[in-house]
Amino acid sequence: MSRFFRLRVLAFGGAGLAALLVAACFDLPGFGGGSHPYGDRAVRASLARRTANVISSVNFDQRAYDTLGEMSILFAAVLGCVVLLRQNRDEHRDRPEPTEVALPVRRYALLVLPVALVTGLYVIAHGQLSPGGGFQGGVVAATALHLLYLGADYGALERVRPIGVFEVTDSLAACSYLVLGLAGVLAGTAFLANTLLPYGTFNTLSSGGTVPLLNAAIGMEVASAVVVLLARFLDQAVEIEEEKGS
Amino acid sequence: MHVFPYLVAVWIFLTGCYGLATSRNLIHAVGCLAVVQSSTYVLLLAVGYRDGGTAPVFSDLKPGARPLVDPVVQALALTDVVVGATVTALLLALVLQIAKRHGTVDPDELTELRG
Amino acid sequence: MADAVIVVALLLTAGAATAAVAVRDPARQALVLSLLGLFLGVVFTVLQAPDVGLSQLAVGSALTPLLIMLSVRKVRRRGKEGGK
Numbered sequence: 001m002s003r004f005f006r007l008r009v010l011a012f013g014g015a016g017l018a019a020l021l022v023a024a025c026f027d028l029p030g031f032g033g034g035s036h037p038y039g040d041r042a043v044r045a046s047l048a049r050r051t052a053n054v055i056s057s058v059n060f061d062q063r064a065y066d067t068l069g070e071m072s073i074l075f076a077a078v079l080g081c082v083v084l085l086r087q088n089r090d091e092h093r094d095r096p097e098p099t100e101v102a103l104p105v106r107r108y109a110l111l112v113l114p115v116a117l118v119t120g121l122y123v124i125a126h127g128q129l130s131p132g133g134g135f136q137g138g139v140v141a142a143t144a145l146h147l148l149y150l151g152a153d154y155g156a157l158e159r160v161r162p163i164g165v166f167e168v169t170d171s172l173a174a175c176s177y178l179v180l181g182l183a184g185v186l187a188g189t190a191f192l193a194n195t196l197l198p199y200g201t202f203n204t205l206s207s208g209g210t211v212p213l214l215n216a217a218i219g220m221e222v223a224s225a226v227v228v229l230l231a232r233f234l235d236q237a238v239e240i241e242e243e244k245g246s
Numbered sequence: 247m248h249v250f251p252y253l254v255a256v257w258i259f260l261t262g263c264y265g266l267a268t269s270r271n272l273i274h275a276v277g278c279l280a281v282v283q284s285s286t287y288v289l290l291l292a293v294g295y296r297d298g299g300t301a302p303v304f305s306d307l308k309p310g311a312r313p314l315v316d317p318v319v320q321a322l323a324l325t326d327v328v329v330g331a332t333v334t335a336l337l338l339a340l341v342l343q344i345a346k347r348h349g350t351v352d353p354d355e356l357t358e359l360r361g
Numbered sequence: 362m363a364d365a366v367i368v369v370a371l372l373l374t375a376g377a378a379t380a381a382v383a384v385r386d387p388a389r390q391a392l393v394l395s396l397l398g399l400f401l402g403v404v405f406t407v408l409q410a411p412d413v414g415l416s417q418l419a420v421g422s423a424l425t426p427l428l429i430m431l432s433v434r435k436v437r438r439r440g441k442e443g444g445k
Contacts, residue, residue: 003354010267018260025252032247032297039294039316043302046317047309054302054314055412058321070325077332084339088346123415130305131411135328139419143427203305222328226424229335233431236342242439247364254371258378265382273387273432277394280425281378284401287417288374291408298363301409315409323405323413331420331428338432345436 050199051208052129059133060214064192067214068177071221075174078225082167085232087240094241098153109151116144124219128208134215138222146230154238163231166224173221180213251292258285272341272351276334283330287323294319366407374400388433391426398422 029035046057059067087093120141127133149157181192189195192214200207262282269275294316300307302317345351348359377397384390398421405414 007268010264014260014264017263018256021256021259022253025249025256028249028252028293030248031251031292032295034296034313036294036296036316038318039302039314042317043314046302047304052304053412054304054317055321055324058317059325063318063321067325070329074329074332077329077336080336081332081339084336084343131301131303131415133324133412135324136412136416136419139328139331139416139424143419143423146427225332229332230424230427230431233335233338233428233435237431237434237438242346247368250368251371254375257375261379261382270385271387273429273436274385274390277387277390277429278382280394280421281381281397284374284378284397284421287401287413288371288404291405291410291413294410295408299409301411303411320410320413323410324416327413327416327420331424334425335428338428342432342435345439349439351436 049194049208049211050202051211052203053127053131053133055131056128056133056211056215057208059135060128060211060218061194061209064181064194064214067218068181068192071174071177071218074221074225075170078170078228081229081232085236087235091240091242093239096154096238098155101151101153106151109147113144113147113151116147117141120144120223124216124223125205127215127219128211129203129205134218134220135222138219139226141219142223142226142230145227149234154234157234161227161231163228166227166231169220170224170228173217173224177214177217177221180210180217184210251295252289255285255289255292258282258288270352270354272344272353273338275353276337276341279337280330280334283326287327290319290323363407367404370400370404370407374404387429391429391433394429395422395426398425 042058042062043054045062046054049057049061051057051061120137120139122137123132123140124134124137127137145161146157148160183196184193185191187196194209194211197209197213199209206212259282262278262285265278266275266282269278296313296315299313299315302314302320341351344356348356350356350359374397377393377400381390381393381397384393398417401421402414402418405411405417
C-alpha cells in the first residue's frame with residue numbers, strides 16, 4: 001500500500017470519525033450540568049463510611065474490585081518490562097564512569113530529594129483525607145528517589161536502590177491487596193467488602209475501615225513498580241552495551 | 247461553553263490518532279498514544295463537572311455545604327493516569343526490543359524488512 | 362470568571378497536544394509532552410479534580426518524558442555503534 005493511498009484512507013476514516021464524535025458531543029449532557037446521579041450516591045456512601053476523600057472511597061471501597069483489575073494491569077506491565085529489558089546473552093555491562101556534577105545542581109537535588117520523598121509518603125498516608133493516595137504518592141516518592149541520579153551519580157543511585165528488594169516489595173504489595181480482599185470473605189462477607197474494621201472518626205488518619213490499608217498497599221505497589229521500571233530503563237540506557245561485532 | 251470541553255477532547259483524540267498513523271518513529275508513536283490517552287481524561291472530567299461545584303474532598307469542607315463535582319469519573323481517570331504510564335513503559339520496552347532485533351524504529355522500514 | 366479560566370486552560374492543552382504530535386523528533390517531543398502534562402494538571406485542577414491533577418503532574422510531566430528520553434538515548438547509542 002503506497003504512502004499516498006494510506007494517507008487518503010486515513011483522511012477518509014478520520015473525517016468520518018470526527019463527524020460522528022462531534023455529533024455525539026452535542027448529544028452529551030451539557031458541560032457543567034447539575035445531574036450526576038452516580039456522583040451523588042458515591043458521596044453519600046462515602047460519608048456513611050466516614051471517608052473524607054470521596055475519590056479514595058470510590059477507588060478503594062465502592063469500586064475496590066475495579067482497582068484490583070487496574071493493579072493487575074500495572075503488575076503485568078512491570079513484569080513485561082522486566083522480561084523484555086533483561087540483559088541478553090550478547091550484551092555485557094559497562095560501568096559508566098563517575099562524572100562531576102555542577103555544584104548548584106548537586107546542592108539543589110540533594111536538598112530537594114528528602115523533601116520530595118517525604119511529600120510522596122505524606123500524600124500516600126493522607127489518601128483517605130485530602131487529595132492524594134497510593135497512586136499519586138507512589139509515583140512522587142519513586143521519582144523523588146531518582147533525584148539522586150541528577151545530584152550524585154548512577155553508582156550512588158544503585159547503592160540506595162537494591163532492585164531485588166523493590167521487585168519483591170512489588171509482588172508483596174500486590175499479594176497484600178488480594179489478602180485484604182480475601183479477609184473479607186473469611187470474615188463472612190464479600191470479597192473486598194469494607195466491613196472488617198470499624199469506620200473510625202470522620203476526618204482522622206484511621207477513618208474509613210479498610211480504605212487506608214488498601215491505599216497503603218497500592219502506594220507500595222506503585223512506588224516499587226515505578227522504581228523497578230526506571231531502573232530497567234536506566235540499565236538499558238546507561239549500562240548495558242552490545243558486544244562489538246555481533 | 248456548552249460543548250466546548252468535549253470538542254477539545256475530540257480534537258486532542260483526533261490529532262493524536264493522526265500522529266500515530268503518520269509517525270515515522272516508533273518512540274514518537276508511543277508519545278502520540280499518550281496524547282490520545284490524555285483526551286479521555288479531559289472528556290471524563292468534563293462530563294463530571296458541575297457549575298459552581300467544588301472538589302469532593304471533605305477534609306476542610308462541611309458535608310452538604312456546597313455542590314460537588316462527580317467523584318466517580320475522577321476515580322476512573324485517576325487510576326488510568328498511573329496505570330497508563332506503566333503501559334507506555336511496556337510499549338517503550340517493546341520498541342527497544344524491536345530496535346535491538348531489526349536495527350530500526352521506523353515502521354515503514356520494518357514493513358519492508360518483513361516483506 | 363471560572364469559565365474563562367477553564368477555556369484558557371483547555372486551549373493551552375489543545376495547543377500543547379497539537380505541538381506534541383507535530384514535533385517529530387522524539388527527544389523534543391518528550392519536552393512538549395511534559396508541557397502537555399503540566400497544562401493537563403492545570404485543567405484538572407480548575408475542573409475541581411485535585412487528585413487527578415496531582416497524579417497527572419507526577420506522571421505526565423516527569424515519568425513519561427523521562428521514560429521516552431531514556432528510550433531515545435538507548436536507540437541513539439545503538440545507532441551510533443552500528444554506524445561505526
